[in-house]
Amino acid sequence: MARLEDRYVRIIEEGRFSLKERRSEFIATAVPAKTVEEAKGAIESISKRYSDARHNCWAYRVGFPETTEHCSDDGEPSGSAGRPILGTIIKADLYDLAIVVTRYFGGVKLGVRGLIDAYSASAQGVLEVCPREERTVTAPLSFTVGYEGYGDCLHHLTVLGIPEENVAPSFGEKVSVKVEIPISLLDRAEETMEDLRLRGIIEGWESL
Template identity: 45%
Template sequence: MSDCIRTLRRTSEGIYKEKGSKFLSFAMPVSSETEIRQIIESFRKRFYDARHVCYAYVLGEEKNQYRAYDDGEPSGTAGRPILGQIHSYELTNVLIIVVRYFGGVLLGTGGLTHAYKQSATDALANNEISEEEIRQTMQLSFDYAQMPQVMAAIKAWHVTIQEQQFESTCHMVISIPRTESAAFLAKLQSVIRDISLLKKQ
């Protein structure tokens, strides 16, 4: 299993024209379906006069959250070719939106599929691919007396503290590179009272 994911560094744009129709494409990094819904809603408002706002996205380290949406175009002619380009570049946590302004001439299913594929490709070509380390998020509970051992381990590994609460029983939410998590936990096995692995939201 790879310990890095391939995603995009920023938002980029592309454009493709065919027989009067204009296809505006936008490729961007995303982190959740909630974020995606908000972005799509903003695009629908921004391009309220467009005939179609089609999109595809892939989420997750295993790329097992995805969707392709045709927005009224013939089934499989818009969302699927956009999704195909995300898969072709082996990307995840990525959303591509293609906005079509109809030019008055029907392109046919083959023409549409080609247009949406090229639009997605153009937006991706104007971006940069980033390889990001996969990190494991976990919650730790331990007695306050064990604080020195815990903090020493945190300093020894590439740990980021996301939340912390210090009382008689201390709680921390941390993230650590997945490749280092087993060794980190083995080091703290004798002092940690409870460990919960947390999934990304």
């Protein structure tokens, strides 16, 4: 099976950036959003905040590794606003966010090329001021082991490259362990668990 990517970058705080172009003002607002519902809610809220503006164009990109993207020109010429905003997000390789670029029309038409440049620059400007963090996508795996085999299991997980802080043991008559496995290592971790079960080191395991 092909190796899955498990790391991605997202913004962690709302940001704002303003650009003036030939008497029109473009105000870009970027908001963290983990789901489509959060993204739509943020877009609606920002659009209400600037309800007196001519256009509130937007794009969102949420989810990793399965990603949902959408954008809107909100009355601007087709392809001149929403798509450039989304393209800027994709070029920056960011996820879990929505961007709304509000335009207060200044009376001078910019043309399609001018609009594309202005909306792209506004989106890029707001992304540059937003702090970011790298995230790792994990999947839970659990197993039960006797006390005498717990150290051996930890060793195998460490060899796979799984940080010890991802391991959460619960000590009772046996040791019940829950591990957050980076998805790129899930196949190998499952193979390791099955090997440990067949060798009698663990009593059983489950990938949740």
